[in-house]
Amino acid sequence: MTTEPAADRPLRGLLPYLLESPRAFALVVASGIAFPALAITTATLGAWLVGSALAGDSAGDLAPGAVALCAAAALTGVAAWWQAYISHDWAFRVLAGLRVRLYDGLERAAPGRILGRRTGDLTASAMADVEKTEMFFAHTAGDYVGAVLVSLASLAVIAVLDVPTALVVLALMALVAVVPFVLAGRAGEQGRALRAELGGLNAEALDGVQGLRELTVFGRGGWYLDRLTARTRRTHRHAAAHARRAGAEQAVTDLLLSLGVVLLPLTAARGGLDVRWLPPLIVLGLASLGPIAAVSATARTLGEVRAAAARVLAIIGFPAHVADTGTRALDGTDAEVRFEDVRFRYDPAGPDVLAGASFTVRPGETVALVGRSGAGKTTCVNLLMRFWDAEGGRVLVGGRDVRTVPVAALRSAVTLVPQDVYLFNLSVRENIRLARPDATDEQVEAAARRAAAHDFVAALPEGYDTPCGERGARLSGGQRQRIAIARALLRETPVIVLDEAVSNLDAANERAVQRAVDEVRAHHTVITIAHRLSTIRAADRVVVLDGGRVAATGTHDELLARDAAYRELVAAQEGP
Ligand SMILES: Nc1ncnc2c1ncn2[C@@H]1O[C@H](COP(=O)(O)OP(=O)(O)OP(=O)(O)O)[C@@H](O)[C@H]1O
Ligand SMILES: [Mg+2]
16 A cells, blocks of 8 residues: 555656756756866866976967966856856755645645654655755756766877776776765665654654643653753764765775876876876876766765655655545535444554444534544544545535545535644734635634634734734634634535534633524534533534444433433533
């Protein structure tokens, strides 16, 4: 099931992104050729001038060469700038696209697949891992082509001048190029370990920041710091191992270059070559090793790049958690919700959470879904919203199996006010408008009024423009819930689901929200999950979940009269 095709060949998986804009890529490659070619030309020209001076040429003879050298040097500077500019500009554009697709992957898989993973780890993928692939785009793709072409061209020139020297250069090139590949296995392993470790560290740090209040309340700050320190040490060990290997590679490469410095003059001077050509030959030989050495230097980090790419591509390749293949239209008028013998479990090896649950919520009806904690109430909502799909039975909205309707259409017919509301660090207005981006300020305010939120919002320092703080931290729990209800009311969908939406409200506010819910009841189908007796009593009908099935349905009064288990449940809700 978990086909992550790109993940075992991560760099190959990045290739399509590379070729997405062939023109831009061609320019990057051109700049990757132009810069080293000009750099080598400059060095060789300089060496030729030295050789000519040694051979006794007059200043007048050298003048044209000197002018050419100045021009070549200037052009090299420009080429260096051009290459750095366009390769990075291009890389960051590709990276931006990669981030969008990463987010797409997350969204497709949400929330089913995401719940099992640590947020910090996912954040690391979204930020640091994508960043790491910049190395591949900016420093690998263009550079490699340039290095190979320019080095081979230099080699050809050397071969024309002196074949034995060319053979020595060829041998050195091969050795320099081969070093990273010999150590590639280790590099891959270390890169993977390091990236995973960094992801873990990130998750740990984020956990600590998010749980700061709990750590302070329980006085566990020191304990947490110890954990973080231990983790940091482990990351450090991995980073050090990585650095040791990279250092060894660098040393071997440097050694080979030094060997070239010794060998090339020896072979070049051996023949009866004109002394004018001797310095350029040596310089050309060494310079042509340069791009290969530079490429091998970037190859040292490829292990890490490959690991980062694998993590990014794995998320981009997340298969959709539910198959969005439905095509049937949902018309907004028939808003019946029906569960038919629904069976479901989260964990294939685990117990059934729903084991044949059946109930119907008629259009315009308000049904309270009740049951012990863990009975599967939120699970019913997860199936209705298609965050997961049922294993057996059917969930129907407006008489259509939810699997036969496009997910977007389904979600624009059903609005959920979730148990754990999330508010963005945006203004109150923008948070409400999330439900309907084209809503006017008046419509936003009207929704807030109906959700009994207008008064407290108006009293905030900047009214509707007040930022809600990180995760809505600047608002109270009850205020957050009312903002969430305002969102749902703004959306005006045929079905509204309130998952414990009024649990944080005091009695006065609950009545206000209840009035708001009553108001839309006539035109909407409402499922309200509640522990509060007042909410349950206000519903038209009650559906009691127990043991994965519907244990009883009826009005509150009927159930009280005939169902002992219900009486017990209600007594438990009411408390002592
Ligand atoms: N994402 C998940 N992965 C695995 N198991 C889950 C997941 N979500 C819920 N469960 C399990 O499924 C069961 C039903 O959970 P559910 O959230 O539907 O309960 P609930 O009736 O809404 O409870 P509460 O009143 O406490 O909100 C529980 O045993 C829970 O542990
Ligand atoms: Mg729940």
